Amino acid sequence: MSKAFDVSQSSDLFDYKAHRRAVMQATTESGWARFTLIASSCAFMALFLLVPLVCVFFEAFIEGFEGFCNALTTKATYNAIKMTLTATFIAVPLNIVFGMVASWCIGKFQFWGKGILISLIDLPFAISPIIVGLLFVFLFGSSSFLGKWLLDHNIRILYATPSIVLVTIFVTFPFVVRELIPVMESQGAEEEQAARVLGANGWQIFWRVTLPNVKWALLYGVVLCNARAMGEFGAAVVVARNSVKTNTLPLHINALYQSYESGAAPFAVATLLATIAIVTLVVKTLLEIKIRSSEKKDDY
Amino acid sequence: MGVEVRNITKSFGAFKALDNVSLRVEAGELVALLGPSGSGKTTLLRIIAGLETPDPGSGPVFFQGVRVDKQKVNERGVGFVFQHYALFRHMTVFDNIAFGMTVKPRKERLSKNEIREKVRALLHMIQLDNYADRYPSQLSGGQRQRVALARALAVEPHALLLDEPFGALDAKVRVELRAWLRRLHDEIHLTSVFVTHDQDEALELADRVAVMNSGKIEQVGTPDEVFHHPKTPFVMRFLGQVNQFRGRLESGRVWVGDHSGLASQCETGDKKSIASVSAGSVMVFVRPHDFDIAIQPRQERCSIPATVVRVRSAGNVVHVEMVTDSGDPLNVETSHQERDELKIEPGSHYYMIPRNLRIFPADGVGDYPNQAASF
Numbered sequence: 001m002s003k004a005f006d007v008s009q010s011s012d013l014f015d016y017k018a019h020r021r022a023v024m025q026a027t028t029e030s031g032w033a034r035f036t037l038i039a040s041s042c043a044f045m046a047l048f049l050l051v052p053l054v055c056v057f058f059e060a061f062i063e064g065f066e067g068f069c070n071a072l073t074t075k076a077t078y079n080a081i082k083m084t085l086t087a088t089f090i091a092v093p094l095n096i097v098f099g100m101v102a103s104w105c106i107g108k109f110q111f112w113g114k115g116i117l118i119s120l121i122d123l124p125f126a127i128s129p130i131i132v133g134l135l136f137v138f139l140f141g142s143s144s145f146l147g148k149w150l151l152d153h154n155i156r157i158l159y160a161t162p163s164i165v166l167v168t169i170f171v172t173f174p175f176v177v178r179e180l181i182p183v184m185e186s187q188g189a190e191e192e193q194a195a196r197v198l199g200a201n202g203w204q205i206f207w208r209v210t211l212p213n214v215k216w217a218l219l220y221g222v223v224l225c226n227a228r229a230m231g232e233f234g235a236a237v238v239v240a241r242n243s244v245k246t247n248t249l250p251l252h253i254n255a256l257y258q259s260y261e262s263g264a265a266p267f268a269v270a271t272l273l274a275t276i277a278i279v280t281l282v283v284k285t286l287l288e289i290k291i292r293s294s295e296k297k298d299d300y
Numbered sequence: 301m302g303v304e305v306r307n308i309t310k311s312f313g314a315f316k317a318l319d320n321v322s323l324r325v326e327a328g329e330l331v332a333l334l335g336p337s338g339s340g341k342t343t344l345l346r347i348i349a350g351l352e353t354p355d356p357g358s359g360p361v362f363f364q365g366v367r368v369d370k371q372k373v374n375e376r377g378v379g380f381v382f383q384h385y386a387l388f389r390h391m392t393v394f395d396n397i398a399f400g401m402t403v404k405p406r407k408e409r410l411s412k413n414e415i416r417e418k419v420r421a422l423l424h425m426i427q428l429d430n431y432a433d434r435y436p437s438q439l440s441g442g443q444r445q446r447v448a449l450a451r452a453l454a455v456e457p458h459a460l461l462l463d464e465p466f467g468a469l470d471a472k473v474r475v476e477l478r479a480w481l482r483r484l485h486d487e488i489h490l491t492s493v494f495v496t497h498d499q500d501e502a503l504e505l506a507d508r509v510a511v512m513n514s515g516k517i518e519q520v521g522t523p524d525e526v527f528h529h530p531k532t533p534f535v536m537r538f539l540g541q542v543n544q545f546r547g548r549l550e551s552g553r554v555w556v557g558d559h560s561g562l563a564s565q566c567e568t569g570d571k572k573s574i575a576s577v578s579a580g581s582v583m584v585f586v587r588p589h590d591f592d593i594a595i596q597p598r599q600e601r602c603s604i605p606a607t608v609v610r611v612r613s614a615g616n617v618v619h620v621e622m623v624t625d626s627g628d629p630l631n632v633e634t635s636h637q638e639r640d641e642l643k644i645e646p647g648s649h650y651y652m653i654p655r656n657l658r659i660f661p662a663d664g665v666g667d668y669p670n671q672a673a674s675f
Contacts, residue, residue: 201374
């Protein structure tokens with residue numbers, strides 16, 4: 001083979017940053033307008049997001065550090081944390097499995113009823129969580145056929161752990177799928193086909209080609225799904241019916257707040273959720289950066 | 301024998317992508333499937349690979365005499381190079397090439413060191429020795445193409461299948477890579493089939509060319525055969541420029557308008573004798589470079605009177621756009637020398653005498669007007 005063949009370095013030393021700067025300069029608004037818009041959105045954010053968040057932490061420590069610790073170390077709080085974690089640790093993995101399967105079907109294949117499936121996946125976004133709770137009450141309540149059958153066989157779903165898990169799964173359902181569908185769609189099925197021709201079996205294709213290609217989007221979906229699962233209130237409050245046993249963190253906070261001698265306790269517990277929210281936000285931002293850099297690998 | 305398919309039919313809904321196609325590729329041969337888009341060439345390639353299933357009732361597929369159409373794509377042992385390469389974007393060049401070797405069952409798998417050695421050798425072959433740690437996004441189009449090729453060759457396939465291998469590359473790289481691939485094929489002699497819509501690519505690269513049109517193979521032959529002795533009007537039209545006239549075959553003479561020549565000077569599609577073409581209306585084809593330009597009509601030769609409209613002389617040959625006295629456009633190629641001798645310029649009038657005149661029965665030949673200005 002001769003060395004005449006050297007197409008290795010095609011020169012695309014195009015300076016994207018400089019180009020973008022030039023375009024920005026040509027199309028941007030005046031400094032004044034920019035300042036007003038940015039300042040007003042910052043003020044809005046501070047007022048509606050930052051101030052309440054600071055308030056939660058402030059109220060939590062209003063009875064001092066000891067009061068804060070006392071509120072967090074009660075049996076009820078412990079139970080609530082346990083319940084929230086149980087629901088989350090069941091709902092999130094199930095959503096990962098379901099999300100991978102559904103997005104894989106939707107993103108890589110054409111089939112009849114695809115549009116309907118996508119709409120169904122979005123359903124939990126559209127329905128108010130309270131309605132979801134009521135749906136489950138109707139479905140499993142003693143007035144329904146299913147409810148009677150369950151009662152006869154001594155299986156408790158409603159007002160017990162299973163119902164909390166079920167509603168959590170329901171409301172968190174779309175998060176993972178929604179993140180994965182666009183990624184799967186944009187990547188197409190060619191890499192999988194290439195892997196197959198090279199002799200890989202289905203399992204190898206999944207672990208070595210499909211999953212690595214969507215991992216950042218998957219993680220992003222999981223983070224959102226996790227946050228939603230831990231924060232679920234509306235549907236849980238209907239199916240839990242204020243029983244101490246089925247209190248999740250949000251329900252527990254609500255119960256503490258409603259009682260007369262509340263004090264710092266509800267805010268102390270709320271800091272747990274607030275902290276999770278902040279961590280979620282940070283992780284989400286980091287993932288977004290990661291996804292953007294992996295998308296750069298895509299456009300070839 | 302390398303690869304053989306028999307009586308393959310494939311429909312997508314009402315559309316028949318392949319209609320009873322058979323093809324035989326000898327061991328070590330490089331065959332091009334050439335045709336316009338929608339002719340079924342890629343579908344045929346994918347069926348050979350096992351990426352598509354032919355319609356029920358289709359015939360078998362053989363690799364080296366072994367029937368493989370019941371085997372799944374991952375069991376067939378083919379190398380497939382996708383049009384857009386389909387490199388694994390999250391893997392380095394090294395891992396891409398090694399992939400096929402690492403997914404083998406443990407018993408058949410080479411050791412880590414052996415795999416590394418083999419990848420190094422392949423990287424050397426594709427002249428990308430120092431690129432093992434790059435990602436596909438960091439490579440140029442031609443480099444990706446070569447990585448895709450190395451990845452396909454790494455599993456030592458029975459046959460190499462390439463789908464529009466140069467389709468996504470710019471013109472210069474394409475020509476270089478084409479020559480490189482031909483040299484590579486001469487070294488490793490792997491049975492190969494590639495799909496292309498570019499006649500130059502097919503004629504330059506392939507040992508044999510299968511010209512496809514609307515789900516059928518029109519002709520299989522060496523580049524010389526298909527170019528100089530096309531069997532069908534489609535092949536005639538698809539490979540290179542051609543002038544087309546309505547004509548008549550009558551009492552041993554071919555008539556184009558009012559001008560006629562001896563039919564015995566003509567060629568027919570299948571190298572059959574001219575007598576086998578029944579008298580009546582025929583289509584007459586002449587390639588632009590197959591004209592003698594004369595001042596006077598010639599005895600017993602079909603001499604078509606025409607006037608020069610435009611002369612384009614930038615290039616190896618001179619393109620002369622003409623219009624016949626009956627008003628049809630006519631494209632002619634001639635040498636610079638002849639142009640100077642005859643002083644060919646717009647407005648001058650000549651008799652165009654076809655050196656090579658090919659006739660096909662008129663029925664079933666679509667009426668494609670000569671394109672006046674598109675060489």
